[in-house]
Structures are given as C-alpha cells and as structure tokens.
C-alpha cells in the first residue's frame with residue numbers, strides 16, 4: 001500500500017474524495033502547509049499559487065482560523081495547500097485546541113514551508129515556531145523569505161543568512177530556502193516547482209479545476225468575520241466567531257435573477273464588544289453587513305441578502321460546549 005492508497009485524514013479537512021483520472025508516468029501529488037508568524041504572507045502566497053482568492057487575507061494578524069486548502073493543478077502534479085491557524089503560546093482552551101490542530105497537521109503533510117517576511121527581522125516568534133516544528137521529525141521543511149519586494153538586496157541577503165542560521169541553531173534541515181514575492185509575482189512559479197518536486201509520486205487526488213474544498217459556509221463565515229474586524233481594536237480578533245446558520249437560494253426568483261439568502265450569527269464574548277461591532281444606532285453593523293455582502297456576492301457570483309445578528313456567547317473561547325457549537 002502506498003502513501004496515497006489510504007484516506008488522508010488531516011484534521012479539519014475532509015478525507016480525500018475518490019481518486020480521479022489516469023496519471024501520466026512520474027505524476028506527483030501531496031500536501032504542503034505554510035506556517036509562520038501572523039502577517040507573514042501565508043494566505044497571499046496560497047492565493048498566488050492557486051490563482052484565486054480562496055483563503056481570506058487580511059492586514060490584521062491571526063484571522064486564519066479554519067483549515068482551508070487551495071489546490072494547484074498541473075499536468076504533471078497536484079499540490080494541495082493546507083492553511084492552519086497561527087501557533088501561539090496557549091492562554092485559553094481555544095488556543096490549546098488550535099495548537100494541537102497545527103501540530104497534527106504538520107505531522108501529516110508532506111512539506112511544511114515556514115514563511116519569514118523579508119521586511120522584518122527574525123524574532124522570538126519565528127524561533128518559537130521553528131523549535132516546535134523541529135519536534136515533527138519526519139516532515140520535510142523548507143524556508144520561504146516572503147515579501148522580498150519590501151526589502152533591499154542587502155537586507156534580503158542577511159535575511160537569508162539569518163534563516164540558514166536559525167535552521168542550524170534549531171536543528172532544522174531546510175530542504176530549500178526560497179525568496180519569493182507574492183505581490184510582485186516573483187519566484188512564485190519556482191516555489192511551485194520546488195514544492196511539487198518534494199511531493200511523493202502519486203495519483204491525482206481531486207478533480208480538475210477544483211480550487212478549494214472549503215465548504216462555502218466556511219468561506220462566507222470568514223468573509224463576514226473579516227468585514228467585522230475591519231477598523232476595530234487589535235484585541236477584538238480573538239473574540240469574534242461567525243456561524244452561518246442558513247444559506248439558500250430564494251425560491252420563486254427568475255432563473256436569470258437569483259438571490260442567495262444568508263442568515264449568520266456573529267458571536268462576541270462580552271456586551272461591551274457587542275457595542276463595538278454594532279456601533280452608534282447600528283451604523284457600524286450596517287457597514288459590516290454591506291461590505292461582507294458585496295464580498296460574498298463577488299466570490300459566489302450571486303446577489304446576496306445577508307441577515308446578520310450579533311450575539312454574546314460569554315467566554316466562548318474557554319467553554320468546551322461553546323467551542324464545539326462554533327465549530328472548533
């Protein structure tokens with residue numbers, strides 16, 4: 001039995017569907033996972049590789065909660081990208097669950113790629129991640145210097161040396177160190193070649209053209225969450241969760257004018273946070289709703305009616321029952 005004959009059961013990602021199509025000689029397939037400190041450019045890189053916005057990017061740290069994957073299709077390979085939450089020193093039950101999820105994902109993928117933004121010095125956060133990753137012995141590790149467009153050639157050179165040094169001090173054997181700019185589309189193709197070269201030989205795992213198997217509800221929830229976080233205090237990101245309760249095409253609409261009805265609840269931890277989200281006489285919530293609605297409509301290609309409610313779920317990050325209900 002080869003590696004790919006068993007069901008892949010990466011936590012939070014559905015087991016692989018039945019195998020598709022014939023594969024030419026030498027066809028490769030497998031899983032890669034980007035890690036790195038918040039804002040390192042992981043989601044942007046996933047999007048650049050896949051060529052479509054499937055992972056939600058944001059300029060605020062720590063918004064990637066769910067495991068969402070994008071799929072790179074090539075004639076000779078299929079590369080499945082898994083995105084994990086950030087790794088933190090756990091302070092709550094949610095924090096512990098997220099860390100467990102990250103560690104088990106790392107041990108099940110073929111390659112873990114650590115992203116180090118070239119415009120920032122390597123710091124304790126990076127060292128923490130690489131030290132944790134070093135405990136996962138079997139998985140191949142590569143380092144990516146991201147956002148190279150934001151660094152001078154001299155800065156980039158010393159950044160690459162610092163990455164190599166971090167490998168040495170943590171006992172991590174980087175299979176490659178690759179400088180990339182997702183925004184400038186520099187070396188993204190090379191990165192794809194390198195990742196694919198590190199995948200095992202195996203069959204096509206997903207049908208052609210499938211970009212992501214993240215359920216639409218999860219993508220919609222992330223878009224709402226992103227809109228709700230826009231312009232609010234830095235500590236609020238940890239306290240918001242969005243659950244899409246219902247998503248249905250409205251009945252009785254003409255075929256050329258569909259309308260998607262979405263009912264979603266936005267959970268905060270405290271009444272004071274509810275006030276921040278809702279704003280003066282509901283003004284902020286209306287803006288959040290409009291922004292999310294337009295994003296969802298653009299993503300799904302259907303006009304949307306969004307019904308958004310804000311609820312307080314006291315200390316949901318610490319309560320196992322609430323966490324289960326919210327999908328963690």
Ligand SMILES: Nc1nc2c(ncn2[C@@H]2O[C@H](COP(=O)(O)OP(=O)(O)OP(=O)(O)O)[C@@H](O)[C@H]2O)c(=O)[nH]1
Pocket residue numbers: 036037038039040041042043044045056057058059060061062063064086146147148149150180181182183184
């Ligand atoms: N100039 C430049 N900016 C980039 C590049 N890649 C990402 N960014 C920006 O950096 C910010 C963070 O990027 P993300 O892709 O959301 O980072 P992330 O690592 O997924 O962040 P978390 O989800 O918070 O862990 C965004 O504002 C991006 O537009 C790049 O190659 N060049």
